[in-house]
Amino acid sequence: MAAWDELRQRQPSSFALVAADYADCAIAAGRVAPAHAALSELMQRLPGVELMRALAKLEPPGSAETRERLLQRLGQQPTLSAAQDLLALLAEQWGEAGLQGLRDAVAQAARPMQRYRCAACGFEAQRYFWQCPGCLGWETFPPRHIEED
Numbered sequence: 001m002a003a004w005d006e007l008r009q010r011q012p013s014s015f016a017l018v019a020a021d022y023a024d025c026a027i028a029a030g031r032v033a034p035a036h037a038a039l040s041e042l043m044q045r046l047p048g049v050e051l052m053r054a055l056a057k058l059e060p061p062g063s064a065e066t067r068e069r070l071l072q073r074l075g076q077q078p079t080l081s082a083a084q085d086l087l088a089l090l091a092e093q094w095g096e097a098g099l100q101g102l103r104d105a106v107a108q109a110a111r112p113m114q115r116y117r118c119a120a121c122g123f124e125a126q127r128y129f130w131q132c133p134g135c136l137g138w139e140t141f142p143p144r145h146i147e148e149d
Helices: 001-011 012-029 032-045 051-059 065-077 080-088 095-113
Strands: none
Touching: 001 012, 001 032, 001 080, 012 032, 012 051, 032 051, 051 065, 051 080, 065 080, 080 095
């Protein structure tokens, strides 16, 4: 645990990559409370999915603290990783904020795929064009979003 703690103090961003292993080690060593405090402090400075998942390992399954942290993360940064973690909870635990966070994360992830691509030159656009602005070819845009290909 001392080696993990030294890494956490010297290279906090690198420590986040092994935070789950740190949590497992703390559970095995019976040092859950100090590890939880250390991860919580680091989560305040460098919030991220890896630290959030490591903290969840140190808390009872489906705890209110884990849920609130997850909802806060979804509100600040609606990512698919955070949405995936929320989906792992029971639907009754999501609440309205969780549901909105899921909607935001999916909308953000789907946006790049909701485009049309010219079959001739590869030009991409959010709306359909009869004539491609890139190569000026006529009817070169298939009438489907990229995600449907």
